[in-house]
Amino acid sequence: MPMIFEAIWRNRLIHPEQIHTDHPLVIGRSAEAPPIDLESLRQVHTDRYLKALFTGEPLHLATSQGLPFWNESIARGWLLNVGGLYAAAKTALVKKTITANLGHGYHHATANRGSGFCTINGLVVVAHKLIREGMAKQVMIIDLDQHEGNGTAECIIGHSRIWNVxxxxxxxxxxPTSENNRVFQVQHGMFEIGERRDVHYLAVISEILPKLIKHQNPDLILYQAGMDPYDSAGITKKALAIRDAYVFALARLLHIPVTWVLAGGYSDMDTLIELHTGTVRMAHEVLAKVNPGDRMTHRGITPYEWNVQDGTFSFPDWTSLLSGKLQMDQPPFMRESHIKEFIKSRNALFKEEKLPDDKIDSAYRRLFSWKPLP
Ligand SMILES: [Zn+2]
Known part of the structure; x- marks a missing residue:
């Protein structure tokens, strides 16, 4: 993350005034967001799990995401990361713009344990907080990581104002699928790597996203801009760049602010920096070129080019370029009784893993005992 930040700063990818950090490169600035509050964490994660994250005990739970050890500094980092995501989302909502938290969304984390290096499901924690505070009525999480956002899905079922796509x-x-949990598995392997596979991936995205965004009509999109389709599914850098431009442009056209986070990506460091800063470039480009209310058409025949002219921005018509069927699977919809059962067992889990307020509160406060909490 620091290396991605340094690349953004050194290459002046966005205006210095738009950067909030206490990184030593940025002299004289201290805009570190406060850690996420305990109440918001308790909406999504169980007390037993949170206490493990705050204290390191039991260790198997504190390291259930897959890290080899626990310490207080790492624990503070988790909470500061989600605090940063909240600050970025609030700014996006207030300024009606695109913002980012150079941290992760942690989409594999579930209510009572971590998984796949994801500790706290920041996406869901922040969505809940914004809704509780009246900053947003509906939030959509768009997750384009190579891996399914399973933790997010588990956390949002039954919370109709938060959607996971x-x-x-x-x-x-x-x-499985439910009204607010839309999951689609793309069959990348059915297309040869290169333009064909890219076009298919982009066609899938352009077929799904506009309909669902218009259907839910969220006040904010939290975008998990995963870069692992590059190394794990053979999607090219050019395709990921125009994918990000498309997501940002689509949201802007519909007057919906976006906050994006880093995700996935398992290449060498130089490639990773190039991929993630690509999202920064695209966000910047869309903000500069696209105005809310502009129109979008699909007509280009070059799969990786988009442009804006007289308030109309054109993206390639990937579906026609594909000239074939989309190859993706959507799990069946959950039955109403299954959803009820799911919510019932999650509620039971929260009850079972509940701790007295003062116990969890003091564990949280001890982590930040050297500085006042908000
Ligand atoms: Zn991934």
């Missing part, structure tokens, strides 16, 4: 290549065993 996960378009992935690798399933992670998440729950």
């Amino acid at each position: 996960s378009i992935f290549g690798s399933p992670m065993g998440g729950p």
